[in-house]
Amino acid sequence: MKAGIVSYGIYIPMYRITAREIAKIWGKDPKEIENGLLIKEKSVPGIDEDTVTISVEAARNCIKRVRVDPSEIGAIFVGSESHPYAVKPTATIVGEAIGATPEMTAADYEFACKAGTAGIQTSLGLVNSGMIKYGLAIGADTAQGAPGDPLEYSASAGGAAFLIGSKDKIAEVLDTYSFTTDTPDFWRREGKAYPRHAGRFTGAPAYFKHIISASRGIMERNSIEPKEIDYVVFHQPNGKFPMRAAKLLGFEKEQYLPGIVVTQIGNTYSASSLIGLSAVLDVCNGGEKVLLTSFGSGAGSDSFLLEVTDKIVEIKDKAPKFSEFIRRKKYLSYGEYLKLSGKIKLS
Amino acid sequence: MTEGVARFWREIPHRYRLLGSKCDSCGRVFFPPRVLCPECRRKGNISRVALSGKGKIYSYTIVKDGANGFERQVPYVIALIKLEEGPLVAGQIVDCSPDEVEVGKPVELVFRRVSEDGEEGIIYYGYKFRLAEEEN
Numbered sequence: 192m193k194a195g196i197v198s199y200g201i202y203i204p205m206y207r208i209t210a211r212e213i214a215k216i217w218g219k220d221p222k223e224i225e226n227g228l229l230i231k232e233k234s235v236p237g238i239d240e241d242t243v244t245i246s247v248e249a250a251r252n253c254i255k256r257v258r259v260d261p262s263e264i265g266a267i268f269v270g271s272e273s274h275p276y277a278v279k280p281t282a283t284i285v286g287e288a289i290g291a292t293p294e295m296t297a298a299d300y301e302f303a304c305k306a307g308t309a310g311i312q313t314s315l316g317l318v319n320s321g322m323i324k325y326g327l328a329i330g331a332d333t334a335q336g337a338p339g340d341p342l343e344y345s346a347s348a349g350g351a352a353f354l355i356g357s358k359d360k361i362a363e364v365l366d367t368y369s370f371t372t373d374t375p376d377f378w379r380r381e382g383k384a385y386p387r388h389a390g391r392f393t394g395a396p397a398y399f400k401h402i403i404s405a406s407r408g409i410m411e412r413n414s415i416e417p418k419e420i421d422y423v424v425f426h427q428p429n430g431k432f433p434m435r436a437a438k439l440l441g442f443e444k445e446q447y448l449p450g451i452v453v454t455q456i457g458n459t460y461s462a463s464s465l466i467g468l469s470a471v472l473d474v475c476n477g478g479e480k481v482l483l484t485s486f487g488s489g490a491g492s493d494s495f496l497l498e499v500t501d502k503i504v505e506i507k508d509k510a511p512k513f514s515e516f517i518r519r520k521k522y523l524s525y526g527e528y529l530k531l532s533g534k535i536k537l538s
Numbered sequence: 539m540t541e542g543v544a545r546f547w548r549e550i551p552h553r554y555r556l557l558g559s560k561c562d563s564c565g566r567v568f569f570p571p572r573v574l575c576p577e578c579r580r581k582g583n584i585s586r587v588a589l590s591g592k593g594k595i596y597s598y599t600i601v602k603d604g605a606n607g608f609e610r611q612v613p614y615v616i617a618l619i620k621l622e623e624g625p626l627v628a629g630q631i632v633d634c635s636p637d638e639v640e641v642g643k644p645v646e647l648v649f650r651r652v653s654e655d656g657e658e659g660i661i662y663y664g665y666k667f668r669l670a671e672e673e674n
């Protein structure tokens with residue numbers, strides 16, 4: 192297709208809490224938690240950060256890498272399950288903050304952790320049809336797990352922005368393919384603070400079924416074998432799931448480890464697979480084939496088959512890479528974490 | 539719409555994008571933006587310019603007694619920043635402990651929540667600053 196990726200940018204808040212620190216509070220064995228989830232630490236948003244601010248920072252890092260006038264962006268889609276407003280779009284605030292308004296369309300997307308890739312697909316369609324010149328798709332979240340819930344070790348914060356267009360592409364989108372069913376594995380009712388989930392038995396019918404079906408589907412449709420793909424990136428609710436999915440599909444460590452980011456930042460929900468893709472783009476030099484498959488509970492997966500172009504080397508150093516967000520961090524105690532997350536109510 | 543929300547709305551370009559103004563006759567840059575250059579008056583020619591948000595700490599104060607809505611943030615730092623383009627702007631320095639802040643240290647722009655009208659009201663977003671990593 193003529194539309195592809197023109198630029199990318201991420202943002203991860205600088206605060207971290209270790210799985211060890213959380214385990215200590217709940218009387219769990221830290222080693223067992225670390226080995227079970229393969230999460231060492233997770234990012235925590237600052238007290239004045241939310242999905243809007245994280246989206247703006249990711250979008251600014253995306254724009255920084257290229258010479259594109261933001262007023263040429265014809266559409267902005269922000270996928271998240273933690274939009275600060277129930278009614279009033281995140282995407283309009285982002286549009287204003289990067290100078291893309293007012294001649295553009297905008298919408299917020301919701302599809303658990305795959306709302307960001309849904310925005311990429313929509314942007315690809317709009318660019319391919321000639322309706323817009325550039326589309327900006329963002330996946331961002333400030334995910335919360337109830338204190339004591341297993342999700343507390345993983346639910347974290349981050350964002351990734353992708354500029355979609357048809358000129359000066361850093362990656363061609365060779366194909367995109369989705370696999371969707373009605374599966375009640377994880378949900379949150381309107382007005383409730385924390386999500387509910389069907390427990391640990393949801394892996395097989397939800398995550399694995401959708402990730403594997405979408406990944407197989409796109410590979411079969413394009414007659415491409417795992418060994419012809421340089422890097423593979425999946426949604427990362429923990430470290431174990433994406434690695435097991437990669438092995439089941441026949442991928443080796445060198446193909447899937449560069450895109451595993453959850454071990455160091457936790458599960459950033461709508462941003463998870465997109466930050467993984469960004470970490471992979473950071474180490475690409477042109478010519479690499481990349482398979483990206485997101486997953487959103489409820490449930491569905493979007494797969495993308497990408498071919499990185501030589502342009503990547505011109506732009507990747509112009510904004511902070513994943514490695515820089517990992518280097519700059521501040522650790523929190525469990526008490527500080529509760530205060531930042533607003534889990535302590537003030538009288 | 540309340541007067542607070544209306545005023546915020548009018549100020550969105552300079553709060554979100556640090557949009558200032560520049561006198562093309564004498565080169566002076568203003569933030570918040572001005573419509574008339576105090577030097578050149580009617581001979582001046584004012585245009586809009588987005589500021590980089592890069593600057594140095596000119597002076598600062600540590601707030602230990604937070605106003606309503608800021609209780610969770612104390613102690614925090616409010617500083618005057620001398621922007622690269624010239625103007626002085628007041629803003630909070632985030633993501634650091636007060637003892638890391640020194641006059642002359644470089645800062646960069648960040649986009650954050652500034653305040654909100656309670657749990658049900660509008661959220662006010664805008665610029666703040668954080669310490670920039672020193673250039674090597």
Ligand SMILES: [Zn+2]
Nearest residue numbers: 561564575578
């Ligand atoms: Zn003048």
